Amino acid sequence: MSKRFDLLVFDWDGTLMDSTATITYAIRQAFEDIGLPVPTEREARYVIGYGLTEAMQHLAPRADDGQIRKVVDAYRHYYLARDQQLVLFDGVREALVQFAEAGFTLCVATGKSRAGLDRVLEATGLGAHFLATRTADEAFSKPHPAMLEYLIDFAGVEPERTLMIGDTTHDLQLAINAGTHSAALTYGAHDTDALAALQPLGIFDDFPALTEWILAHG
Template sequence: MSNAFDLLVFDWDGTLMDSTGTIALSIQRAFVDVGLPEPTDTQARFVIGYGLTEAMAYLAPGADAPTIARVVEAYRHYYLAQDQSLVLYEGVREWLPRLREAGYPLAVATGKSRVGLDRVLAHTGLGELFEVTRTADEAFSKPHPAMLEYILDYMDVAPERALMVGDTTHDLQLAINAGTRSAAMTYGAHPLADMLPLSPLAHFDDFPALARWLLEA
């Protein structure tokens, strides 16, 4: 029996790794350090999934490029002090290999940088599970379709045969822009109410529920 999809593409932060709280707090501290108004938690969580420079520029639309660069560096200082202590969501380590063993090719499309993604893949030991990964500094930031289109082309998979799995409206809009289907994870950065208008195929409150759905499809 064939699988429901020929490719599963995962966001990283807020989908596979429990990092959204740390990211949001690091953004807030960075803005305070640079002397800019501190974003609310909701505002900081909204930009998770964007490339780092794009995220900071969105939150400080009147700031010039040197100021944004200072915010980015301050953010990195706070985030890197904690990233080795971040953990995968419950079930991710157990179920990702099962999905691959069931014949699902796996990929990652993330707002992280290449250096950041490679570091966390090495730290978690999950790198060998993914056929291809794409980061925000290798393509336009989400929700531009470029990073997902690259993955589809690399894997030679038609858009309608791929599923984008993410926890933000940016992930779901990325899927729409690239012509793929999507699944929403409700435990990450954006509330389900914001994601439902983007018509995900399904939504899940934990990773094992997603995996079981895929294996039973």
């Protein structure tokens, strides 16, 4: 059976790596340290997927540039303190091998910084699986389409033969803005109803279910 997609593009945090709780904790601790109003857990989860500066600006729209820099620095301190404890979701490592063997090209589009993504790619040993990666300090933050458009152009594929896979509405709106298809995972930062409202091709509760669907229908 011929494939529907040539390119699979993955978000990182909350999609491939179980990092949502750590990011949420680090955001809230950073705001407390700097003395800015502490966002609720739901508010902190909402901005996961944005670039770091954009996320903090969204949560503190009245803060000046100096306060934003301080909260970003504090966030990095708290996040890095737990960084080595983060793990991939069950089934991710095996699935990436299966996708490559099935002939898909794989890429990453993430709100992480380049330094942050390179660090986890090295730590997990997954870097070799991806043709290209794009981070929030190399393109406009999600859901602006530039990040995904770059990967599509780099891979030499058409948008309609690209599947964006993520756990937030930012990922799904990114796909819409870039003219690609999308698939959603429910175990990350945003709830199922919000994901469903953006009409991804599929919504999956774990990575093995997504993998089975892609291998059968992708």
